[in-house]
Amino acid sequence: MNITILFGGSSYEHEISIVSAITMKKVLKKSTLTYIFVSDDRAFYLVDTDKINAKLFSSGAYKKGKKLTLKKGGFFSDTLFGSKVVTSDVTLNLIHGRDGEDGKIAAMMDFYSIPYISPRLEASALSYNKLYTKFLAQNLGVKTVPYEYLSQGDERKIVMPYPVIVKPVRLGSSIGVSIVRDVSELDYALDVAFEFDAEVIVEPFIEGVKEFNQAGCYTDKWELSLIEEPQKEVFLDFEKKYMDFARDSQVLEAQIPDALKTKIQESFKTIYDPLFKGSIIRCDFFVVDNEVLLNEINPIPGSMANYLFENFEAMVYRLSGHLPKESKIKIDYQYIHSIQSAKGKA
């Protein structure tokens, strides 16, 4: 299968997207990979699969590659005789953060009828925004960590007891996130978060909370990963997460009772279906007092959480065969015709 990997983007997670993309070379071994890089100014470049490495981007050498244009049916390069499509069976959206996770890439792939693996526009808009994720979960009956919401102009006052964790509403990968141990630290944490977003949410920081990650997708059946209990320091900082995106071998399954496993799996399915069809996502759950709480939806996890699956590549192939398609809308101009014939009679 010929798979296009779309990565980079105008995103704070641009660099970890590069790491994520390079990791795929070790994961998708049976496939022919086509790498398309989205530069920080959002130009598309074809990158030689044999030569891809991190330095290619940090040095700017990628600019010597072919520039591509996105049009109906795919990415095109200019030739002497018009333009030529870069052939591919499916595109993996591996742009973490803005552009990739906020729905822009999904919008363009749908608009131009390009088969792709990624959360669709609506799923992206809801999961990229931590406040909307709460609405979604509430509506679906999935419990979440309690929260308070502050926007930039609001009074800087919270009701919940300390310690708390302050998060910008829209970013991923711990950027702009702080733990606040008492009220004296709140102001600074909000300053940091408001650097990145005009809205923040505040959640209780639960020391030593049990966390479990579940990834998966729906092809013609449920394909759920093993459940991992991630090893955390206080919380994952950006550099730690950065390394995390390079993981390419399967991790150990968390040793948890069957009842808990089932609860986590059911919560995952409730969140996923039908909104996230077409994508491989990871949900991060907390377990508090034997209750499963959704912490975060990771709509495009680092290298799509390959390390949680036994055979990630085979699953990508199956998913490629079961992607949601937009309905075709037939335009027959019957209203314009009927108005025109009415005018003709007048």
Place this chain on the structure above:
Amino acid sequence: MNITILFGGSSYEHEISIVSAITMKKVLKKSTLTYIFVSDDRAFYLVDTDKINAKLFSSGAYKKGKKLTLKKGGFFSDTLFGSKVVTSDVTLNLIHGRDGEDGKIAAMMDFYSIPYISPRLEASALSYNKLYTKFLAQNLGVKTVPYEYLSQGDERKIVMPYPVIVKPVRLGSSIGVSIVRDVSELDYALDVAFEFDAEVIVEPFIEGVKEFNQAGCYTDKWELSLIEEPQKEVFLDFEKKYMDFARDSQVLEAQIPDALKTKIQESFKTIYDPLFKGSIIRCDFFVVDNEVLLNEINPIPGSMANYLFENFEAMVYRLSGHLPKESKIKIDYQYIHSIQSAKGKA
């Protein structure tokens, strides 16, 4: 000012978008208009402003126009010597329904740094979906009409008393909407709605309910329209709405007490700010027992509700000067550099 009007699209409201676009010729009289048509298969065509009329599209004659490509900075036409941008100060997104109102056009305009008047991606995703609109309003403390939610596989059972109104979750312009007077009619109405969407909402149908429409935007100040009490038959059917999109002269203001007017205006502002910045939207409110309930958000109303404003064109100019801009993200490759220098030392 040179204004591009983007219209058409792969949408059930493709034809009313054409009507809406043509109406703008009578509304934006001082401007130089550039018309760009999105065909049903999503190709972009430049349309001659002097020759635009409904028949151009229903006959397929538009295909003789220049085909355009969307790239960074604008729409481009191919010339003998490369490609040439179609110049414009601002683009009005006048695509009603799918593509325009679901966030795809917004995504592309932001991705390619093209100044545009339209709800942004997130605002579109939330207002295009009637269920998410309820979440949004609830979170903002704006009351809505009560509702029940059904997805295609659910048991076809509702709790609220009849009559009710059944709406597909995602469409506009009354498409797929039915009034259901008793349980015997429910099945058929759901069949109709499920033709268009896998999810529906059911609301009480309130005979003779008072409805008021408020449009507006935020430039460097609030610019609120007069409030209209729309004349309705049972409810606006598609052909009636179709004609509605051709309105180009100011309507009469509803005669309502100041207190009610203020309530409607405040509800509008709460919904609009900050999510809808950059757009001119119309909110449709019901008044029941002296309470103002949000019925629907119309993120791209027919000809953007020009008929509710005294000087629509001047407002478009002011809004063009106050469009939200995406923050610039600087990529400095510091993480890749630090990893490389760590490796170098090893």
